[in-house]
Amino acid sequence: MCTDINANACARDENPAGAAETCAFRLDLTIMSIDSPRFILFAALALALPASALAETPPVPPQTTSPQPAQQPTAPHAAAICPLPSRAGEKLVRKNVPEAHVAMPDYADLATVPVAAELSGSIRRVELPPGKKLVALTFDLCETPNEVAGYDGEIVETLRAEHVPATFFSGGHWAVTHAARFGEMAADGSFEIGNHTWTHANLRLADPDKLKREILAPIAAFAEVAGRSTCHRPDAAADAPMPRPRLFRFPFGACNPATMKAVNDAGMLAIQWDVATDDASPFRSADMIVKDTLPHVRPGSIILAHANGRGYHTGSALPRLIRELKRRGYEFVTVSELLAAGRPVIAASCYDERPGDTDKYDTWGLHKAAALPKPQPPAAIPIKLPAAVDTRPPAAPRPIEPGLNGRIN
Numbered sequence: 001m002c003t004d005i006n007a008n009a010c011a012r013d014e015n016p017a018g019a020a021e022t023c024a025f026r027l028d029l030t031i032m033s034i035d036s037p038r039f040i041l042f043a044a045l046a047l048a049l050p051a052s053a054l055a056e057t058p059p060v061p062p063q064t065t066s067p068q069p070a071q072q073p074t075a076p077h078a079a080a081i082c083p084l085p086s087r088a089g090e091k092l093v094r095k096n097v098p099e100a101h102v103a104m105p106d107y108a109d110l111a112t113v114p115v116a117a118e119l120s121g122s123i124r125r126v127e128l129p130p131g132k133k134l135v136a137l138t139f140d141l142c143e144t145p146n147e148v149a150g151y152d153g154e155i156v157e158t159l160r161a162e163h164v165p166a167t168f169f170s171g172g173h174w175a176v177t178h179a180a181r182f183g184e185m186a187a188d189g190s191f192e193i194g195n196h197t198w199t200h201a202n203l204r205l206a207d208p209d210k211l212k213r214e215i216l217a218p219i220a221a222f223a224e225v226a227g228r229s230t231c232h233r234p235d236a237a238a239d240a241p242m243p244r245p246r247l248f249r250f251p252f253g254a255c256n257p258a259t260m261k262a263v264n265d266a267g268m269l270a271i272q273w274d275v276a277t278d279d280a281s282p283f284r285s286a287d288m289i290v291k292d293t294l295p296h297v298r299p300g301s302i303i304l305a306h307a308n309g310r311g312y313h314t315g316s317a318l319p320r321l322i323r324e325l326k327r328r329g330y331e332f333v334t335v336s337e338l339l340a341a342g343r344p345v346i347a348a349s350c351y352d353e354r355p356g357d358t359d360k361y362d363t364w365g366l367h368k369a370a371a372l373p374k375p376q377p378p379a380a381i382p383i384k385l386p387a388a389v390d391t392r393p394p395a396a397p398r399p400i401e402p403g404l405n406g407r408i409n
Ligand SMILES: [Zn+2]
Pocket: 008, 009, 010, 140, 141, 142, 196, 200, 251, 252
């Protein structure tokens, strides 16, 4: 269910009730100075990111001895070699359908390299050099175990038409149930793909096995699905494997020290947001999304939205949002490009608008159950029974008491 008015609120009906763990960090917005060891380490990591994620490289023409036709100019960020048109009905979320039952890929042998300790924590936005007006659009592709969530082609086509790069945080389950779409998006040079767990679990409630599965299975799934795809990035060899995701987004925006460590140890940066479109509410019109989002955007912002069918009016709001931000002088980049352009603003805990506001998902199921009316015993229904037959022997005649004159009243 995604009807609650809260960012990143996909599939809350999947969130099991459980014992609450307190996100016991203090708010600690840490802005790195450019000459700090932390920044130097970050810069080193940024350099280590796949080149395809940081800069666009024109495709290398094949070696041939025949005369070459004149090269057509390539529009920036329009490099997908096999985009598929969106189809009617793809945005719909389908619950309890047979296609939702997919096999989980084997992730046992995945080797991981932890991120630098200085980059541990929840990255909310990026501090940019003065005058730089970059902004990153992000779209979550959440999917729970018993559903096939949607694919919002209107969003993808708007991004392509406007030549706007973006970052998608895909569930591993979503990637498998949308294999053709995932392969196509992974091959688009304008898009970056991050990890959004296997089945959109609240990791704060996960036991160690589930925690590992939710974090690592999508990495294996991405490689497997992209490897089978006939789409290839224009800046990579046809048989080049999809780069491992370097970015991760916590479902429900909920983490704790153990889950943050698990994500960072798996080699991924935890990317949150500083601007939520709150598009996961069907009650928020495109007008409301545009009007309420724009005032919060600033240089270095990371904007949260959904492209899995639970961004109810995102598709119609997006062109207006993009054009207005362009008019205000903003340039759109992927999250990795944004990180490479400045210094990440890192919070110690995960939250939506203020620390602690995502802790509610630990007990969301309990609150939901408590809100339901308590079961009542069924109301008594009068039933007309046939007259009982009195089988007792007739009582002995009562003696007439003196003075009553034979009357019993
Ligand atoms: Zn999500």
